[in-house]
Amino acid sequence: MTDFLQLTFAGVSVGAVYALIAIGFVAIFTVSQVINLAQGEFAAMAGLFAISATASGLPLVPAVILAVVSVAVVAVVMERVVIAPVRRMTTLTSIVLTLGVSTALKAALLLIYGPDAEGLTPFSEGLIDIGGVTIRAHELWILAVAAVVCAAVYWFYERTLTGKSLRACAEQPVAARLVGISLGRASLLSFLIAGVTGAIAGVLASPVTFTSWESGLTLGLKGFVAATLGGLVSMRGAIIGGVVLGVLESLTAGYIDTGLRDAVAFLLLIVVLVVRPAGIFGAQVEARV
Amino acid sequence: MESSGGRLPAAGAPPRRITGWRSRRGDLIGLLVLIAFLALMPFVVSGFWVNVAVYALIYSVAAIGLTLLMGLAGQVSLGHAGFFAIGAYTQAVLVTKYGTNSLVASVVAVAVTMAAAVLVGLPLLRLRGHYFALATLGFGIIVSVVATESDFLGATSGIFGIEKPTFNARTYDSATEYLLLLGPVVVIGLLLARNVVQSRIGRALGAVNDSEVAAESLGVNAYRLRLQVLVLSAAYAAVAGTAFAHWLAVVNPNAANFPLSIKFLLISVLGGLGTVWGAVVGALAVEGLDEGLGRLIPKVVPGATGEVELIGFGIALTAVVIFLPGGIHQAWSALVSRLRRPGHPPAESNGGQAAPVADAPSTGEPLLSRSDRPERGTVLLETSGLTQRFGGVVAVDDVTFSVAAGEILALIGPNGAGKTTLFNMVSGVLTPTSGTVTVSGRRIEGRKPHVFAQARATRTFQNLQIFASMTVLGNVMVGRHLRSRAGLMRSALVVPALGEEQAIEADARRLVEVVGLGEDADRFAADLPFGRQRLVEVARALATEPDLLLLDEPMAGLSGPERRELARLLAQLRDSGIGIVLVEHDVDAVLALADRVAVLDDGELIALGTPREIRHDPAVIAAYLGVEEDDELAVELSSTESAGEA
Numbered sequence: 001m002t003d004f005l006q007l008t009f010a011g012v013s014v015g016a017v018y019a020l021i022a023i024g025f026v027a028i029f030t031v032s033q034v035i036n037l038a039q040g041e042f043a044a045m046a047g048l049f050a051i052s053a054t055a056s057g058l059p060l061v062p063a064v065i066l067a068v069v070s071v072a073v074v075a076v077v078m079e080r081v082v083i084a085p086v087r088r089m090t091t092l093t094s095i096v097l098t099l100g101v102s103t104a105l106k107a108a109l110l111l112i113y114g115p116d117a118e119g120l121t122p123f124s125e126g127l128i129d130i131g132g133v134t135i136r137a138h139e140l141w142i143l144a145v146a147a148v149v150c151a152a153v154y155w156f157y158e159r160t161l162t163g164k165s166l167r168a169c170a171e172q173p174v175a176a177r178l179v180g181i182s183l184g185r186a187s188l189l190s191f192l193i194a195g196v197t198g199a200i201a202g203v204l205a206s207p208v209t210f211t212s213w214e215s216g217l218t219l220g221l222k223g224f225v226a227a228t229l230g231g232l233v234s235m236r237g238a239i240i241g242g243v244v245l246g247v248l249e250s251l252t253a254g255y256i257d258t259g260l261r262d263a264v265a266f267l268l269l270i271v272v273l274v275v276r277p278a279g280i281f282g283a284q285v286e287a288r289v
Numbered sequence: 290m291e292s293s294g295g296r297l298p299a300a301g302a303p304p305r306r307i308t309g310w311r312s313r314r315g316d317l318i319g320l321l322v323l324i325a326f327l328a329l330m331p332f333v334v335s336g337f338w339v340n341v342a343v344y345a346l347i348y349s350v351a352a353i354g355l356t357l358l359m360g361l362a363g364q365v366s367l368g369h370a371g372f373f374a375i376g377a378y379t380q381a382v383l384v385t386k387y388g389t390n391s392l393v394a395s396v397v398a399v400a401v402t403m404a405a406a407v408l409v410g411l412p413l414l415r416l417r418g419h420y421f422a423l424a425t426l427g428f429g430i431i432v433s434v435v436a437t438e439s440d441f442l443g444a445t446s447g448i449f450g451i452e453k454p455t456f457n458a459r460t461y462d463s464a465t466e467y468l469l470l471l472g473p474v475v476v477i478g479l480l481l482a483r484n485v486v487q488s489r490i491g492r493a494l495g496a497v498n499d500s501e502v503a504a505e506s507l508g509v510n511a512y513r514l515r516l517q518v519l520v521l522s523a524a525y526a527a528v529a530g531t532a533f534a535h536w537l538a539v540v541n542p543n544a545a546n547f548p549l550s551i552k553f554l555l556i557s558v559l560g561g562l563g564t565v566w567g568a569v570v571g572a573l574a575v576e577g578l579d580e581g582l583g584r585l586i587p588k589v590v591p592g593a594t595g596e597v598e599l600i601g602f603g604i605a606l607t608a609v610v611i612f613l614p615g616g617i618h619q620a621w622s623a624l625v626s627r628l629r630r631p632g633h634p635p636a637e638s639n640g641g642q643a644a645p646v647a648d649a650p651s652t653g654e655p656l657l658s659r660s661d662r663p664e665r666g667t668v669l670l671e672t673s674g675l676t677q678r679f680g681g682v683v684a685v686d687d688v689t690f691s692v693a694a695g696e697i698l699a700l701i702g703p704n705g706a707g708k709t710t711l712f713n714m715v716s717g718v719l720t721p722t723s724g725t726v727t728v729s730g731r732r733i734e735g736r737k738p739h740v741f742a743q744a745r746a747t748r749t750f751q752n753l754q755i756f757a758s759m760t761v762l763g764n765v766m767v768g769r770h771l772r773s774r775a776g777l778m779r780s781a782l783v784v785p786a787l788g789e790e791q792a793i794e795a796d797a798r799r800l801v802e803v804v805g806l807g808e809d810a811d812r813f814a815a816d817l818p819f820g821r822q823r824l825v826e827v828a829r830a831l832a833t834e835p836d837l838l839l840l841d842e843p844m845a846g847l848s849g850p851e852r853r854e855l856a857r858l859l860a861q862l863r864d865s866g867i868g869i870v871l872v873e874h875d876v877d878a879v880l881a882l883a884d885r886v887a888v889l890d891d892g893e894l895i896a897l898g899t900p901r902e903i904r905h906d907p908a909v910i911a912a913y914l915g916v917e918e919d920d921e922l923a924v925e926l927s928s929t930e931s932a933g934e935a
Binding site for chain 1: 359365374412415416419420422423424426427428430431435437438547550551556559562600602603604605606607608609610611614649775
């Protein structure tokens, strides 16, 4: 039982990271129907930026803020340079474009930071023991920060006019434009959100999972799977999806085989897509013909 | 299925159809250039570059398959290295552990990979667009996880000691010899792929990319064709994998790696998805650039390593998509057409200058008659209690009617009455909430449109579903899909299918003349005015030789004379024994033409009878008059009354 709780808790904290990345996928997809394959690189970049900033003597908090801001800038530049100029965005184009960005970013990280994986200093050191379950203090930070970010995102989309206008773009692009919402601005904003949430995810994950130039691939894929569990259009579904995925992975690794950890996500993805393409945790969308 | 919405992958697919080089001469020249290039290369350049060429050829075989999958079936695979690895591992296991002859082993390896592709494709191909791409990415990762975890496959270090292939006591162990071995494989692979693209199967897949629902209504089983192309494309990847295993002498989990999948993708996109040649050109370009940069960069930027190439890949992918979406192929065709100068139209008209109307058979003469057509009066279509609910809205409520061979049933009703929804349920586009649809004695409700078409029934669409990447003739040729049989194998080997292709074209041309589009036959269908695009749909539907024809507002957008011409054509079709259901707003035309009229209002069938009965039906008059005093239809109903009875 203790094992189970231990594994579940570890899963929830990893899942919180997936959830943050999934939010980025949903933010961008709902506005422009683009799956941003560079989403994972946002996280890897933020982790490496923060590590090198602390290594050069900056205190942890400013280093983290600097990393998040830099990644946000990269995301915005990516939208302006690569996404905005394309007039006919097809599935193939969007995949190849964002894949290109992801590849270039990965290689740049490898070039600058080398091939070794490193971990950011944890926000708090130490272990906490609750009824036999050992928890790293940093994992509590992950949960707390992720919860705050998720709440903020939820508030933004539900309560603010700007957030509502983004949802409008997602649901009725033409009508949104008619009432004066700029799709270009909305797309830019969605990349900004994706950049910030992705970066926060990367910084949070780094002390636990370590970060290297290629961490973005798995993180991005897991985030995508989480987003798919919510049908790619629901923030709430993406967040729940992330946590569920994290827990399932952790339990698989603990009870069956560590090597199968990465396969879980994709088996889950395939099963979900085939059985229920609208997602498990998303609101059921009415089919329109 | 929600397949008629605008969010099909087809709607997102690029409008250019993979066609290969149009002329046979172009293909021939291309082949000669390729053969000369391969044969001369070892004598001209250093061994280093021959080595690069070997890799380029290996990857080009995999990329040909990927180009087929992406260009033809419109599906992006991000896990093609997975198939490549299955082929490579199977070969390695057979050769090293069981001492199998390498040729036999490669046949088995390809077969195993194809079987794997069937297993992967069966569930995944129900997904579209992004989902399929990401799911294949997952597949690639699963393959590499399995390879890494399996001791039988040598875990992380893989399988080594694969010897170079030996045929006729000759070992192909130098780069030059391997090039000689691979050259013919690439050439044959190219030819087969090119034949598939230009075949009946290629045409049907092009149609699916343009409009899946229309292609299916003409009898194309889109899912099955996609699966076939996936399996074929996996076979190409497997061939590349076996060649790779022998050349490298070792296979490790890297063979299933994501970067390799990206490389395949880059090769296909850079070369251009418009032609299978793109794969070969792209592979040479990518490998050349890769190695070239690898040598050049350390000289320019001291200390820089291979990472810079990867950056180059990323930027190249992005730049190609933004600036040259058709890849090298696009640049090449632009160059060629500029050199050839204008005055040489891409598709030549076949001289059909005669006035279309004059060509049409005279009134009264049965058209498209067939000996095995059901006898007049045989019930072709029967619906019972057909109901469709969208959430709380009942779009069609408990509709029961039937259509017999040799009659025209008109379906009229105000906008939003549920006419098109009814068509969608009958033709398999929508699954009814309840009720049954029987076509020629076969229950088909909830089945896909191609099942409807197999029952010798087809339809046209109110919101046009033209195959925009094809000519008028090409559109109609798709309609011959069910009346021709060449499958993937026969198409690839082209010779046996050649005669059939000519027959298809002749039949299609005749039908184009029949509907009066003779002079437009070789124009792109999307360039025609809307009204004439509707005629293309009619010709396309007729090409399936239907017993039952559902026409959704075929006269909208046609001029007066064109309408009369079409009405005459429909009368002729009825006389030949075809059953026709006609949705039309031109009430005059409907009442003059139809044998029976069904009136739908607010989803309910409020009247069904002869035109004469309908005119006097109080419910119908109330339905139309009740809505608005001066409703157009109501006025027409009363005004045409005397004329119609005369």
